[in-house]
Amino acid sequence: MAEVTGSNEFQGKEESDSSQENKPPFAEQTGTSLNISQKSVEVQEKPEVFGGPIGLDVGTSNIVMAQNKGAKIGIATQLNAFFAIPQSKFTGQILSQNDIVFFEHNKQYYIIGDSAENFANMFNANTRRPMEKGFLTLREDSGVAIIQAIIKTLVQRPKKLGEIICFTVPGEPLHEDHKFSSLDGHESVIRMYLESLGYTPIAINEGLAVVMAELGDENFTGIGISIGGGMCNICLSYMSVPVIMYSIQKGGDDIDESVSGEVELSATKIKGIKEGGLDLSALPKNNVELALQICYTDLINHVVRSMESVFSSSNKIPKISQPVPIVIGGGAASPKGFREKFENTLRSVRLPFEISSVRVSKDPLYTTAKGALAMAISESK
Amino acid sequence: MSLSAVIFSADDIRGALLRKTLEKNGFEVSLYKNIHAAGDILKAKSPPLVIIDKEGYFPGELEYFSSLSGPLAGTSVLVVANSAQDASISLKGVPVEWCLSNPLDLPFIASKAKELLTVKPESNLKALLPATDESGSSEDETLAKDLMGFLGLK
Ligand SMILES: Nc1ncnc2c1ncn2[C@@H]1O[C@H](COP(=O)(O)OP(=O)(O)OP(=O)(O)O)[C@@H](O)[C@H]1O
Ligand SMILES: [Mg+2]
Numbered sequence: 001m002a003e004v005t006g007s008n009e010f011q012g013k014e015e016s017d018s019s020q021e022n023k024p025p026f027a028e029q030t031g032t033s034l035n036i037s038q039k040s041v042e043v044q045e046k047p048e049v050f051g052g053p054i055g056l057d058v059g060t061s062n063i064v065m066a067q068n069k070g071a072k073i074g075i076a077t078q079l080n081a082f083f084a085i086p087q088s089k090f091t092g093q094i095l096s097q098n099d100i101v102f103f104e105h106n107k108q109y110y111i112i113g114d115s116a117e118n119f120a121n122m123f124n125a126n127t128r129r130p131m132e133k134g135f136l137t138l139r140e141d142s143g144v145a146i147i148q149a150i151i152k153t154l155v156q157r158p159k160k161l162g163e164i165i166c167f168t169v170p171g172e173p174l175h176e177d178h179k180f181s182s183l184d185g186h187e188s189v190i191r192m193y194l195e196s197l198g199y200t201p202i203a204i205n206e207g208l209a210v211v212m213a214e215l216g217d218e219n220f221t222g223i224g225i226s227i228g229g230g231m232c233n234i235c236l237s238y239m240s241v242p243v244i245m246y247s248i249q250k251g252g253d254d255i256d257e258s259v260s261g262e263v264e265l266s267a268t269k270i271k272g273i274k275e276g277g278l279d280l281s282a283l284p285k286n287n288v289e290l291a292l293q294i295c296y297t298d299l300i301n302h303v304v305r306s307m308e309s310v311f312s313s314s315n316k317i318p319k320i321s322q323p324v325p326i327v328i329g330g331g332a333a334s335p336k337g338f339r340e341k342f343e344n345t346l347r348s349v350r351l352p353f354e355i356s357s358v359r360v361s362k363d364p365l366y367t368t369a370k371g372a373l374a375m376a377i378s379e380s381k
Numbered sequence: 382m383s384l385s386a387v388i389f390s391a392d393d394i395r396g397a398l399l400r401k402t403l404e405k406n407g408f409e410v411s412l413y414k415n416i417h418a419a420g421d422i423l424k425a426k427s428p429p430l431v432i433i434d435k436e437g438y439f440p441g442e443l444e445y446f447s448s449l450s451g452p453l454a455g456t457s458v459l460v461v462a463n464s465a466q467d468a469s470i471s472l473k474g475v476p477v478e479w480c481l482s483n484p485l486d487l488p489f490i491a492s493k494a495k496e497l498l499t500v501k502p503e504s505n506l507k508a509l510l511p512a513t514d515e516s517g518s519s520e521d522e523t524l525a526k527d528l529m530g531f532l533g534l535k
Contacts, residue, residue: 004396004412238487239405241397316394318485 035216036374039073041363047076051159053380055373056167060131060230064369065154075366076154078113081127082146083120085109103149105142112150133249134170134231135186148193157198165199166376168206168368171233171245207235208242209371214327214361226330229253232303252332259291281337300345308349323356329367333360385409386430389416391437402487416442423452434461457497
């Protein structure tokens, strides 16, 4: 008689004292130690090994590791990118002497992570990526070896064998653009690698990770959205149970490429301008800003309309009598004015429940890793 | 009083929602998918409350559940179904209540579950009596029935 144990929901130890009998579940408090949103973040130059559970966000653009570091959360990041150069003794020496992160594979040197971008800039070339639109790509022959090497720069063997590591996975895409790489295949490659390092890996949906990181005070009930480089992930969670999860394979990278196609500047240049302080609430000062604003409007429209159609046609949603919050993380949600634009767009659609508020998370680039850490901590108890 | 319940749900999400809701309300919950294991589970756990989420179960599986009135004596049953008619499961001598399945009204289900365990004294009979045999014709069950009759409960 197999008992069903926790699926992907939060297993936090919560108080359930009977004095709360008549309170609606949303109003319940959760153990504050698990409420990760209040902790401040410390970004580490080099990942240190503290021991304890780990949250790992495996994103198309960035891989982010989060770990408890006393009262703070220690964060270490690496670009999910590489740059390949032919192998030779001489280059090998130069790379090693200059602290460049690389590994050998198939007679090539693969420079990985942040070093890859520096290298690409030096050669005026583009980096390549082992992932595309949220999933491992089959276009790169050595994709699996590369992503493993990048993860290895952030996650060492655990101090305690079997330590929990929670890693993010995307939701199933609404319209599948990726032809081969499936969610199951992607997930199992990451899982097997983390297992081989000595961890107990647990996958967490990326949208649910946003909920875990940000909606502790709301009893983990609400909509978590991550707007990343390769995709947007959306999850409706009820008391940490992921009721609906899906993804859209559009994100910050598509904005760079679309704008680049319009204004004759490289996508890398556009990315720089976009990250350098785009303000979606101000009038555009030039054609690049105008194009960026148009693309952002498109992306937000796309996400909001998908929510309307997915939520309205679902028969899975429980009766939700109180308005629920929306919280948005992911690097592409960073620009000033994003929240207002999202909120305004939301007014033009009908959802089967009311929304109480829309907010952008505190550290959008680290939100999903923090949520994965919250899950890892609760699974370790 | 410690509250406990066994939930049968064929759907992962609905099952998780039901479990989470009851846990938040102080219940100790066991969740199962396989309804054919119900006989053994009820014998082992003697839960005061069984919740059965009808959606996704085949008629044959529900028929099997209906045959369990013996082991279910003294247990309250809450059926989650689309209508009162849909919820009608014939369980001789077992109090059956129902809640709407679509949409799941979780706070309502939680309060119903509590009500079943706190208001209805027959749900506590199990605690007063020695564990019943699943044969349905044991002395214990007769005793339970007599006691219920005596208390004017059915
Ligand atoms: N300050 C900023 N303003 C605008 N965009 C930004 C900013 N910082 C980062 N981004 C964009 O955020 C994206 C990367 O975000 P993030 O690291 O959350 O994605 P990811 O998790 O790697 O990808 P995905 O979740 O899609 O698989 C890139 O498109 C990047 O250009
Ligand atoms: Mg991401």
